[in-house]
Amino acid sequence: METKIALVTGGNRGIGFSITQGLLNKGYQVIITSRSLDKAKQAAEKLNYLGQVIPVELDVADDNSINQALESLQQKIDKLDVLINNAGIYPDEGVNILTIERELLDKTLNTNTFGAIRMVQEFLPLLKKSQDARIVNISSGFGEIDGLSADYPSYCLSKLALNGATIMLSQALRSQQIAVNSICPGWVKTDMGGDSAPRTPEQGADTAVWLATEAPRNQTGKYWRDRKVISY
Ligand SMILES: NC(=O)c1ccc[n+]([C@@H]2O[C@H](COP(=O)([O-])OP(=O)(O)OC[C@H]3O[C@@H](n4cnc5c(N)ncnc54)[C@H](OP(=O)(O)O)[C@@H]3O)[C@@H](O)[C@H]2O)c1
DSSP, rough: OOOOEEEEEESSHHHHHHHHHHHHHHTOEEEEESSHHHHHHHHHEEEHTTEEEEEEHHHHHHHHHHHHHHHHHHOOOOSSSSSEEOOOOOOOOTEEEEEEEETHHHHHHIIIIIHHHHHHHHHHHHHHSSOOOEEOOOOOGGGGGGOOOOOSHHHHHHHHHHHHHHHHHHHHGGGGTOOOEEEEOBBOOOOTTTTOOBBOOOHHHHHHHHHHSSSOOOOOOEEEEEEEEOOO
């Protein structure tokens, strides 16, 4: 059988690293991307899957970086089966919706939301060449209507808008049978989630790996936690 190929943004650590591991365990070849090529290579070395991991430098907030990554990958792959938009930042320290500056709103939306949209746009030609293309956007409970918090303004808005992008992308790609879904990983012990978080990165990665590999193909435009649909 043909090997399936996945790309995970921010795959060098945290939930993205666990998603990469989960996909490798299922026999996928995984493109592990990081803002730093060295970090991508180090992460690839940690995983014991020689030849199955392609490390690539990619900053989702920078169109030139996305284009360069795409160009270098086009020489190595002729299709993409799975795109996991996992890269994200959580930078709202000491600000709230009344005090946050435009610069921080720009930075967070640019990374967490527009980065995912631009990744889909640029990698679409490769995704269209797959027989079973799937896109998974890693969102957050902070992006749910009932989860919005005035104290995490740019992060909440970025994930709320990412969920909106999931709905719109799924509409736009339905006729091409490309599934697009959002997931909430729960509160996960990573650099972002901190030490008090109750979930392991593997638990945080589970629903994303399932949607990327095994979930029924007709499931699209939905929002998931623990393999169940939840309300936006
Ligand atoms: N941890 C939680 O409790 C939790 C809860 C809900 C949702 N999430 C979401 O899950 C995803 C992964 O979070 P995590 O907990 O694993 O966080 P993390 O440990 O902080 O890792 C974040 C990853 O995103 C990458 N990244 C940040 N900005 C980037 C950019 N501009 N371009 C490319 N990569 C970039 C980081 O790369 P560098 O190493 O280069 O910085 C890193 O690989 C995020 O979207 C986050 O919002 C996490």
